Amino acid sequence: MLTVHGLGGGYGDLAVLQDIDLEVGAGSLQVVLGRNGAGKTSLLSAVAGLLPTVRSGTISIDGRDITGLPAHRRAAAGVGLVQEGKRVFRSRTVEENLLLGTYSSAGWSMRSPARKKALAAAYDRFPVLEEKRSDRAGGLSGGQQQMLAIAQALAAEPSVLLLDEPSAGLAPAVRTEVFRTVRQLRDEGLAVVVVEQLVDVALDVADRVAVLDSGRIVSSGPPEDYRDGELLQEIYLGSG
Ligand SMILES: Nc1ncnc2c1ncn2[C@@H]1O[C@H](COP(=O)(O)OP(=O)(O)OP(=O)(O)O)[C@@H](O)[C@H]1O
Ligand SMILES: [Mg+2]
DSSP: OEEEEEEEEEETTEEEEEEEEEEEOTTEEEEEEEOTTSSHHHHHHHHHTOOSEEEEEEEEETTEEOTTOOHHHHHHHTEEEEOTTTOOOTTSBHHHHHHHTTHHHHOSOTTOHHHHHHHHHHHHHOHHHHHTTTSBGGGSOHHHHHHHHHHHHHTTOOSEEEEESTTTTOOHHHHHHHHHHHHHHHHTTOEEEEEOSOHHHHHHHOSEEEEEETTEEEEEEOGGGGTTSHHHHHHHHHOO
């Protein structure tokens, strides 16, 4: 489980996140909502060890404090990040992209059993990636690239998975497929944090919702609290 306590930080002198508390249990799906520039991506970056400046607070996984660890050691400790915009290496093959995901968990030997196992698990979960294992990732459809990005993150066997707008720019049917996968991962016991712009989609998949505004969590609760739209309207329009 992921625990964030009193987290503050940003980019050099620019303070973005302030006093963030967040608890995401194993097998739970936390959605983070908020306007453009609210700090959603910065929050995921902070957990993954990619925010340039962390001024205060702690981040821990299953009680282990990872606040001071660099990104690659957080990955080894169980933090997986799927960044915005289907970040895959487009000129590399599908399989090369997947192999890149395995370094923190399987070491550097190309023939390690752990690496083989990770590949097999990825192909088992996403059969289309096996069909296209030798194709350049740039030739995949948008949805397939997002699946590849998720599969790459999973190859490191994270216990906490962070996804930044995983369905952005995808057609509704593909979006549904992405979220089916995300739910499945939650059901398999991962602690999942998803940033999502589409409120309806977010409320549909969330176990818990947190709303960020100006780098603070201004509201949190179960999705039911937000369904009638009033609360969100208040938050989104109120303080702007
Ligand atoms: N690399 C950076 N250097 C300096 N400031 C940044 C950087 N990235 C983001 N910011 C600033 O931090 C604040 C939060 O940005 P962030 O990207 O976390 O918001 P977001 O909620 O993810 O927005 P969006 O919905 O547009 O993705 C914004 O004011 C933004 O301008
Ligand atoms: Mg963002």
